[in-house]
Amino acid sequence: MKNRSLLSLVFGIISLFLSVYGIFFGIVGLILALYTIRNDKNTEQKGRRMAIGGLATSIIGAGYQVVGIVVILLTA
Template sequence: MQKTALISLVFGVISLFLSLYGIFFGIIGFVLALHTLRKAENRERTGKGMAIGGLATSVIGAGYQIVAILILVLTA
């Protein structure tokens, strides 16, 4: 369970810094974080903090990329 939480956190951080591809990494990190959080509710709480961090960074990274693309499209 800690592996998927760590991977979601890594994908969330990557989504903050990559342009255009950050959306895809953000979506993957979001899905992995939700999967980890659902599994953590049923079992012990290992990896729950990393999953929350992955969820937050994925949402921020993907949202930032979507806003950046919208600005580029609307100003072109």
């Protein structure tokens, strides 16, 4: 349980810093976080908080990368 939570948080943080591949890491982190939050009802509070952090960073990272790519495509 905590492994998936930590992995979703790590993928979310990685998605913030990588340029094009950040989208893929963000999507993987988002899927892992949603899976952990929905299926593991009996997880301890720390694992759930890490999964929520992974969800937030994955959404921000993937969204940031999508906006960056759209801006690059529109200005080219």
